[in-house]
Amino acid sequence: MFSVRGDAELIARAGHLFASLQSEFMCAARDLDTWSRPEAKAAIGDRVGGVGGRTVRKLFSPVALTEESARAHLREVRDLGVLVRISRSPLPHEVILIDRRVLILAGRDAPGGREYTVTTSKTLIDGVESLYRGLWDAAADLDDYLRGDVPHLDEAGRAVLDALGSGLTDEAAARRLGVSLRTYRRRVAELMARLEADSRFQAGLRAGELGLPG
Amino acid sequence: MFSVRGDAELIARAGHLFASLQSEFMCAARDLDTWSRPEAKAAIGDRVGGVGGRTVRKLFSPVALTEESARAHLREVRDLGVLVRISRSPLPHEVILIDRRVLILAGRDAPGGREYTVTTSKTLIDGVESLYRGLWDAAADLDDYLRGDVPHLDEAGRAVLDALGSGLTDEAAARRLGVSLRTYRRRVAELMARLEADSRFQAGLRAGELGLPG
DNA sequence: GAGCACTTGGCAGCAAGCTGCCACACTGGG
DNA sequence: CCCAGTGTGGCAGCTTGCTGCCAAGTGCTC
Known part of the structure; x- marks a missing residue:
């Protein structure tokens, strides 16, 4: 297990993990702005690449759907085969699981950059994956959520x-x-x-x- | 972060963590049989002690309610002030959070004993806590769940x-x-x-x- | 066989729910 | 000022839902 601070260091030390994605990528986040720097977002996106026979699951909180641009983006990636679900939970901390081999957790934004913790501990990964799976199963599919978006009650x-x-x-x-x-x-x-x-x-x-x- | 194998070693190396519980204890498990040895269960129970102004949350899967003896036990601890909820998720791996300072994850049962991973990494803990919180919020209160257990529909x-x-x-x-x-x-x-x-x-x-x- | 418990179905009486219609009040714009 | 749009409240007529009552049918036990 190791920690890095800032997106640049994460990419430098762990970027290869994203590129080596083989079968399953799972992440949970509050919204789409997890990566504070656009270049980091683009770099990670490039490294994960397309779905290509792999399972990519992205779980967001309803905040992710506040802007229409975000919704449009999620529809796009959904169209590319990414499984997108919306959880009722706020999901304040980002969690990433790569092939159930690597777990990456993002801390808060800080002046020196956000701290990321990276681990390959099987016990940790299993535990987190089981929690993730519970949330995933209880979450609504993006389309269902958008369709059911009608009743915003005053x-x-x-x-x-x-x-x-x-x-x-x-x-x-x-x-x-x-x-x-x-x-x-x-x-x-x-x-x-x-x-x-x-x-x-x-x-x-x-x-x-x-x-x-x- | 360290790992131990077996209940005895967990108690030896991390037992003090349970005894030092100050404000909040949270755990998630499939059922009540997480601790494979009764002596380990009793020892942990003794170290956590009563609620005493602290918040103790226990989240279980429905499997935990299969036996009436388990239900009776959960009602007892609930009566002692423990908050008990039932999640629809299977919760195959146990997760414990002590005061949001210590995270303990249990691996599978193995011949040499179950492996436990213990960590105090704030990023890890925050990430896991946010997932736990999502599951907790979506889970049913024990009483509600039991009351709601009536409608087994033919x-x-x-x-x-x-x-x-x-x-x-x-x-x-x-x-x-x-x-x-x-x-x-x-x-x-x-x-x-x-x-x-x-x-x-x-x-x-x-x-x-x-x-x-x- | 008889007796009992339970379920079903028809009917009646009533309560609750649904909606159109109209009058009135209020607000904002010309 | 007037007018249009919007929302509220009262009323009436109708439909739907709720439940008691009774008779008939079914299955089980003695």
Whole structure:
């Protein structure tokens, strides 16, 4: 195990690891800006290369989808065969696994550059891989996530969903929210349209599957 | 970072780490049988001691709940203030974090004893902790999981849930299942009772949150 | 065979949910 | 000022959902 500080040193000492990728590359990160320097990003991208019969998994937090440019980029790499999933977890620290032989973890940004820890310890790798796998399995496919992106609920929508999820009658829920029954039902109808549901059970099921209210 | 082989050596070289627990202990494991030797289990238990103002989190896979004795044990420790959650992930490798200062990972059982890797690398710990946190946040509280364990759906229950989730009216759903409306509604009422829901939305939400139909 | 427990299906009465319609209030722009 | 757009609330009419009740059918035990 060794540590390096800064992207340049990482590439110098561990760049060959990326180039020697054989079968599986897995990474988890908050967003696309893990590599603070564009040249480092390009260099790493070059070394990993295309999928080419290998499995490349990239797991991001929802923050990665904030900008449309990032979404477009993820769609592109997805089109190249990279498996992209979105986890509900913030994923504040980047984790990279190469062929389950090498584990690279990125620390925080620091004045002297970000510290990376590189290890080939099988026990460490197995442990981290099992945690990664748990997150991966629970994460949503990029397309599913984007399709399900419709229900970004504002405060009112969330309040309606909370009331619905409490099992209240419409009358009780409207009272709770301080609106008329007609208005409450209007909002329920809107939420159901957004969830593309024809019944309340179906709407609840979709909300639960999507992790709402998030 | 160092590795040890076997429980005895782990206790000899790292036992003090457990005893020095100050604020937070987190572990993830497939089940309760991580420590292959009862004496090792007891020794570790003694060293961690009670909660005593500290945060102790234990994350297990559903396999940990297979036996009623295991469930009873988890309820006991939960009653002592330990936070217990059940993840849908298999968690094949045990991970332990002590005060976010020490990371211990367990390898597979081997003839010479299981290999443990112990490290205090901040980058490693941060990376693993962020993955752990993602799994923890997505995991179900022990009580919720046990309470939610009710809906083991038989074929008929699953068919009802599928029909409900399709957004059909009761009449259309009954026709689809080849039963009368009264019978269908009777089964819906049973499913809702099992999900402890007072409305169809709430039932759907709970089903979605529980990952039904599994 | 009879008796019992359980399930199904039809029916009725009621509650809850759905939505159109209309009036009113508010806001912003010309 | 007027007008258009938007949102709210009350009401009515209708559909859907909920459940008790009763009769009939089925399977099991004695």
